[in-house]
Every structure is written in C-alpha cells, then in structure tokens.
Amino acid sequence: MSDEELAGVAGYMQRAKEQAMQNVEHVAEGVAADTLSEGKLFEIAQAVGDKRLEDLNVADTTCGYCAVGCRFDLYSDGEEILAARPTEDEDAPVNGISTCVKGKFGYDFVNSDDRLTTPLVRDENDEFREASWEEALDRVAEGLGGIRDEHGGDALSVIASSKATNEENYLMGKFARQVLGTNSVDNCNRLCHSSTVAGLAATYGYGAASISVEDLELADCILLTGSNTTEAHPVLATRIKQNVRDGADLLVFDPREVQIAEYATQYSRVKPGYDAVWINGITRYIVNNDLHDEAFVEERTTGFEDVKEAVQEFTPERVEEVTGVPREEIVSAAETIAEADTCVFGWTLGLTEHSHGTENVMAMANLAAVTGNLGKPGTGVSPFRGQNNVQGGGGDMGPLPDNFPGYQDIADDEIRAKFEEAWDCDISPEYGHYTTQMFLAADDERVRGMYIIGENAALSEPGVNHAEEILADLDFLVVQDLFVNETAQYADVVLPACSFVEKTGTFTNTDRTVQMVKQVMEPKGDSRPDWKILQDLANRMGRDWDYGSTAEIMEEVNSLTPLYGGVSHARVEAEGGLQWPCWDKDHPGTERLYTEEFNTDDGKAQMQAIGYSEPAELPDDEYPFTLTTGRVLYQYHTGTMTHREEGIMQYTPSDFVEIHPDTAVDYGIESGDMVRVESRRGEVTVPAQVTDRVGRDNLFVPIHFAESAVNRLTDEEHLDPAAATPEFKVSAVRIRPVKGEAEPVRRADVEASTGDD
Ligand SMILES: Nc1nc2c(c(=O)[nH]1)N[C@H]1C(S)=C(S)[C@@H](COP(=O)(O)OP(=O)(O)OC[C@H]3O[C@@H](n4cnc5c(=O)[nH]c(N)nc54)[C@H](O)[C@@H]3O)O[C@H]1N2
Numbered sequence: 001m002s003d004e005e006l007a008g009v010a011g012y013m014q015r016a017k018e019q020a021m022q023n024v025e026h027v028a029e030g031v032a033a034d035t036l037s038e039g040k041l042f043e044i045a046q047a048v049g050d051k052r053l054e055d056l057n058v059a060d061t062t063c064g065y066c067a068v069g070c071r072f073d074l075y076s077d078g079e080e081i082l083a084a085r086p087t088e089d090e091d092a093p094v095n096g097i098s099t100c101v102k103g104k105f106g107y108d109f110v111n112s113d114d115r116l117t118t119p120l121v122r123d124e125n126d127e128f129r130e131a132s133w134e135e136a137l138d139r140v141a142e143g144l145g146g147i148r149d150e151h152g153g154d155a156l157s158v159i160a161s162s163k164a165t166n167e168e169n170y171l172m173g174k175f176a177r178q179v180l181g182t183n184s185v186d187n188c189n190r191l192c193h194s195s196t197v198a199g200l201a202a203t204y205g206y207g208a209a210s211i212s213v214e215d216l217e218l219a220d221c222i223l224l225t226g227s228n229t230t231e232a233h234p235v236l237a238t239r240i241k242q243n244v245r246d247g248a249d250l251l252v253f254d255p256r257e258v259q260i261a262e263y264a265t266q267y268s269r270v271k272p273g274y275d276a277v278w279i280n281g282i283t284r285y286i287v288n289n290d291l292h293d294e295a296f297v298e299e300r301t302t303g304f305e306d307v308k309e310a311v312q313e314f315t316p317e318r319v320e321e322v323t324g325v326p327r328e329e330i331v332s333a334a335e336t337i338a339e340a341d342t343c344v345f346g347w348t349l350g351l352t353e354h355s356h357g358t359e360n361v362m363a364m365a366n367l368a369a370v371t372g373n374l375g376k377p378g379t380g381v382s383p384f385r386g387q388n389n390v391q392g393g394g395g396d397m398g399p400l401p402d403n404f405p406g407y408q409d410i411a412d413d414e415i416r417a418k419f420e421e422a423w424d425c426d427i428s429p430e431y432g433h434y435t436t437q438m439f440l441a442a443d444d445e446r447v448r449g450m451y452i453i454g455e456n457a458a459l460s461e462p463g464v465n466h467a468e469e470i471l472a473d474l475d476f477l478v479v480q481d482l483f484v485n486e487t488a489q490y491a492d493v494v495l496p497a498c499s500f501v502e503k504t505g506t507f508t509n510t511d512r513t514v515q516m517v518k519q520v521m522e523p524k525g526d527s528r529p530d531w532k533i534l535q536d537l538a539n540r541m542g543r544d545w546d547y548g549s550t551a552e553i554m555e556e557v558n559s560l561t562p563l564y565g566g567v568s569h570a571r572v573e574a575e576g577g578l579q580w581p582c583w584d585k586d587h588p589g590t591e592r593l594y595t596e597e598f599n600t601d602d603g604k605a606q607m608q609a610i611g612y613s614e615p616a617e618l619p620d621d622e623y624p625f626t627l628t629t630g631r632v633l634y635q636y637h638t639g640t641m642t643h644r645e646e647g648i649m650q651y652t653p654s655d656f657v658e659i660h661p662d663t664a665v666d667y668g669i670e671s672g673d674m675v676r677v678e679s680r681r682g683e684v685t686v687p688a689q690v691t692d693r694v695g696r697d698n699l700f701v702p703i704h705f706a707e708s709a710v711n712r713l714t715d716e717e718h719l720d721p722a723a724a725t726p727e728f729k730v731s732a733v734r735i736r737p738v739k740g741e742a743e744p745v746r747r748a749d750v751e752a753s754t755g756d757d
C-alpha cells in the first residue's frame, strides 16, 4: 500500500482493523471483543480531511447482521465500504456510539471475488454458466410457472429472507400467494423464535418483545436464560452489564457458563431441555409464598388459579432432580425477582429451539404476569431476536404460511377477502407448510419446486443430510443470494441479489423499532435488490407490479397492515425510528406494550397451565452426551458474510467442540485434538476445546462452518407442536478422538475475563 493510500481513509480503515484484531487477540475476551466504542478504535474526523470526506458517499443506516439494530454512518468511495461510524445518540437509540466488530468491520463480503454479479443457469452438462437477466428470469418463470400450472401452487414453497428489508419481505409473501398461488411461504423465524411468537401471542396477544431496549437499563432485576448475550447480542450485553454495575440483579440460567454469567448475581447451570421445570418452580415458590402481584393478577390476568395448581408439582426438590439446579438457587432466584420493583425477562434460543419451546415461553410468560412485571418502565419480556430483520421481514410483513402482514390470520374470511381484493387473486384458507415441514413434504413430492431467497437452508435446517437430498431432488430450485452458498449449489437458476449496503428500505429490530436502511453503494456488478427481482419476475408471470421505490411498497403495507398503519419512510427518517404498533400517521408509535391492556379479546393476559415435556431424544448408553449448538461472537451463521473477513477468520478459523475437562480426561482428549461427534443422523469432526464452560455431560458445537456442518447431527422430525421449531438445542451424541494433526483452536486459548469495558 502506498503512503498516499495509507494516509487516506482506506488506509486508516485497514490499520484500524488490524489494530482491532490484534486487540482482540491480546486482550482477554469480553471486551475489546464485544463492543467497540467509537473513540477506542476509530476517529474518522482525524483520519480524513474535510476535502476527502466530501468525495465519499455517506449514508446513515442500520446494521445488516443482527437484530439489535445498531445505527451508524457508512462511508464508501463507491467501490467499497471504507468505514462504519456510529452516529449521534438520538439517531441510534439502541447502540449510541457503540457497535460490535461485525457492524464495524464486517464489509469485505460486499466486494469479495466470489460475490455473485450475474445470474447463473445450469447448462446441459449440469454446470453453472453466466446468463443474462432476461434468460435467467425466463427460466425461473418457466420453472416455477410450469409446476404451478401442472401440479397447482401447493407444489411450490418460498423461503423468504430475514436479511432483506421489510418492503422486500412484504413482496415475497405477496409473490407466493398472488403469483405462485401457495401459502407455503416461511423464513428463518421457524428455526429460531417462532415458539416465542406462538407462546407470547397466546398469552399476551403480540408475539414480540414488550420492552424497549432502554428497559434493560431501567430494570432492578434481569432474568436471562438461553442467551449467550455477549456473543450474540453484544451491544445489549453492554447495556445489561452497565445496569448491573449500577446495582441491578442479574440471574442467568444456562447449561453453559457463558460470559454474561460472570456479571450475574446468580448463575445456575441447567440441564438442557427442561426449562419449563425451573421456571414453573420459581412461579410455584412465588405464588405459594404470596410473593406475587395480587392487584396485577386480579385486574389484568385470567387463569391464575389454573397456573397455581399446575405449578404445584414443581417443588424445589423436584426441580433439582430434573434440571440439576440446586433447590436454594430456585428459592433465591424467586426471592430476588419478587423483591425487585421491576424485572425484565430476557431469553433467546436456549428457550425456544426445542420440540417444546412454546411451552417454555408460556411458562416464562406466566412468571412475568404473576409478578406484575409488564407494561411499566423497567419491566417486560424480551426475546432478543436474531437476524437483522426477522422481527419485521420474518414476521410483521407476513411471509408466513398462516398469517398475512401484521399477524392477520389467513383463515379469517374477512381478512382473506381484504387481501384477495387488494392483490386481485384467490387465496386458500388452508395454512401452508412451515419451513421445517416443507422439507418433509418434499419427500413425497407434495412440494416439487422451491424459491429460496437469502437463506442457506442446506446448512441451517435441521438434519441437513436429508435436506441436501431434498434440494437435489426438487424438480426446480431457484436461489437468490449474494453468493453461490451451499444451497445454491443445488439450484437450477441463481439470481444475484444486493446486500443492505446497496439498497434502501427498512428493518425492524428486536424492540419493534422500524429503522431506515440506506444505499451507500451501487449494486455490485449486475446484482439487483430483491424487490426489483421480485417485481420483474411477477411481471413475467402475468402480473402488473409497478413500484417505483421501496417507499411506495411501504405505502401499500400501511394500507393493509394496521400495526404498520402510520409507518412511512418519511416518518421513520424524520423521527429516527418508529416502534409498532403505529396505527396511523398521527400515532406516535409504542415504546412499551401492554401499558393499559393486553392484545386479547378481554384485554387481559391469558395465563395457561403449563407442565413440561422431555426433549425428544434423551442420552443413553450408546449416545451418552447432550449436544447443544449455537454461535460465537465473530462468526455469523453459515459464514457467507463473515468468512470473507480475513481478521475474523484468523480469530475463529473453524468450529470446535467444547468438552468438560473430566470428560476430556476420560477420553484422553486435549484441546486441539480432533474429535468425531456422532449422532444417530450423522457425524462431524472438529477440534476439541477443553473447558468447564460446559457441564460434564454436555457438549457444544457452533454452527458456522460447512466443513463441520453441525446440522448433520440434529433431528428434523421432532418439531414444536405449535410453532414447528426444531430441537437444535438438544441431540444425543457420542464422541471419539480421531488420530491426526492437532488443530489450533484459537478461541480455546481465550478465557473469559472479568475485565472492565
Ligand atoms: N455473533 C453472532 N451473533 C448473532 C448470530 C450469529 O450467527 N453470530 N445470529 C443471530 C441470530 S439469527 C440469533 S437467533 C441470535 C441467537 O442468540 P443466542 O440464542 O444467544 O445464541 P446461541 O449461541 O444459539 O445461544 C443460545 C444459548 O442457549 C444456551 N442453551 C442451550 N441449550 C439450552 C437449554 O436447554 N436451556 C437454556 N436455558 N439454555 C440453553 C446455550 O448455552 C447458549 O448460551 O443471535 C444473533 N446474533
């Protein structure tokens, strides 16, 4: 690099990155690692003179990685993303001047050499060749249209993308129903928080967080479970830690002693798969000792007596026996929650990715209701959502088999008639397939063609050995993505889409805030935003879509979706974000749900008696360990974005298996040794990370690498009965060391610190 370049912003970015990556290597994990404040690593004003800054494009936009919804200015010279700089506080309600390493530096994927820049079609030799948009779209129209005409729309499925904008997801749902004639449209929420959505909707009316992120700092007590907050939602973790430093209590229940546990007033190790048991145990202690909020229960809930009766079996002794949580810890957690004036209940996938996740969530919803912790500042339920736009694009916009936008039930005749009229088509009242069921339905050819947009199903679905066979056997598969990911390898046509830095629209974050996403670069090569691709395709398949911008699409959303009635681009822009429900253009948006009433027929929270179910697959002599799966800070899911970042790859070059030191001794395994992990469905080989973060009988493997695709091990058949979520968090497995070179496990060397950030 020349001196001149080094002096410019690109050089500065490069050096800042190198410095950041060195920091994370050398400073103990926790900190340099989890959130980076602006001042620490990047002073753009100091890096570029005003003159050069004028030559750059700048857009204030929203991060496209996770659902925290950090806001920052992105700088580009038109060729690449040069810098991300958090904006002023008032425009960045969640993050202020912080971001995590992904939002700050994770942009090399945009210009990566293997970025898809033209459409690809399969040729006569079964190889991909480049094609014009005309040819590729014709092939898709023929492929999907042919199946629709011969077998009916039900033979087609669409997987929509929670990476894409709200406006694009609205069109994905509309395309499925209007153009293809199928209700089988779903998205990654099914693999993630759909049991949260089902459980909260059943009890309170809305399947979403009731809080604003600010409540994490207002609460006197926070109960966190099944959430590796510092790695998966780093900026939220920082806010929680701040509150703990200011004196709040933090209770953490997790089978792994994740880093946030270091800050906890109480950490309890739970046996994976039995959460309803300890939650009901806490509720029992509270109601039996009259520690519940009687006035709230009386005025604002129904079902208390049923709940009280149902929890009686969960005595502290029983809870200890089933979950491994010592009885005193149930008592102390219950007392802490009851004594706190305000409490927030936070959770993530440890609670939901089970064959009975909805039950876990409903047990939690009962606990929040009996303690009256809803609708007031510093109280509420907070499922931390996953993908950047899974709340909005994956839920609110209705690319769902059972709901239109705004959670309007497709089986409701009046609602269906409204959409049939607006979209000028017939819509079946029968629910379509959930994502997990699409793959099962394809087995007997009930599904013959799929349109997969921005979802790497070949790695992220449960039981991918089977998913791969299904994808290979489909009559027609079209994939729309930034890369030829593992799923696209099975496609007949691959359409090149744009990433969030190349398009404009909105994302909705984990606390229901709709925020602007703004284009800062032209689409790479011949790639196109998802909404434009859908429009071209709809028009090729006989429709007449004529959207000039995503703002126009949002106007259509406003007219059909009461929750988003007043959410226009102009307002989101002017007000720096708007929280739904926002009923009309004069409505200010909703900071906190349920301040006055619940979204139920009688306005009360409808508590229901909840027992507990066992995980679908229990450990036995043959498969003695319980495997759980999840994430690490630096990597994002199947790696399409983060694997193209050199610094990140140096730091976390592969998946690994966390093994308890006693187990490691039993098997003669040391950190770095290669270990084969086998389930009844498949096997993967990964380096060992010996650590007491996991319990004696548990193992943990991340989900980030195709080479060790952990979903070869997971089970696709036992799904949550209400939400069809798979049991990603529990599989019975066995292990054996395999001979061969030991691999460096960079992350293994890094133990959590008690450092201050
Ligand atoms: N760096 C990074 N951040 C991300 C993502 C990413 O890929 N990388 N993905 C985003 C997405 S889409 C999502 S959904 C979120 C997920 O965010 P998290 O759910 O926090 O992420 P996981 O790593 O899946 O961790 C789940 C936690 O559940 C615990 N757990 C496992 N089994 C059980 C159980 O039976 N009971 C309980 N109580 N806990 C259990 C695990 O030990 C772990 O601490 O992260 C988002 N943020």
Ligand SMILES: Nc1nc2c(c(=O)[nH]1)N[C@H]1C(S)=C(S)[C@@H](COP(=O)(O)OP(=O)(O)OC[C@H]3O[C@@H](n4cnc5c(=O)[nH]c(N)nc54)[C@H](O)[C@@H]3O)O[C@H]1N2
Pocket (backbone or CB within 6 Å): 161, 163, 164, 165, 188, 189, 191, 192, 193, 349, 353, 386, 387, 453, 454, 455, 456, 457, 459, 460, 461, 480, 481, 482, 483, 485, 497, 498, 499, 500, 530, 629, 630, 631, 636, 637, 638, 639, 640, 641, 703, 710, 711, 714, 728, 729
């Ligand atoms: N074992 C196990 N499996 C899991 C989980 C687990 O905890 N354990 N977690 C589950 C969860 S919570 C989730 S959310 C899923 C995640 O699974 P996926 O959603 O399949 O994972 P990603 O790698 O994020 O895939 C997103 C794809 O979208 C592309 N993309 C990015 N932006 C855009 C865009 O704007 N437009 C288009 N068209 N494409 C774009 C990316 O290149 C990538 O191929 O994994 C699930 N699978």
Ligand code: SF4
Pocket (backbone or CB within 6 Å): 063, 064, 065, 066, 067, 068, 069, 070, 095, 099, 100, 101, 102, 103, 104, 233, 234, 235, 236
């Ligand atoms: S915490 Fe999430 S939204 Fe914020 S910068 Fe990191 S990945 Fe982006």
Ligand SMILES: [Mo]
Pocket (backbone or CB within 6 Å): 188, 191, 192, 193, 385, 386, 387
């Ligand atoms: Mo997710």
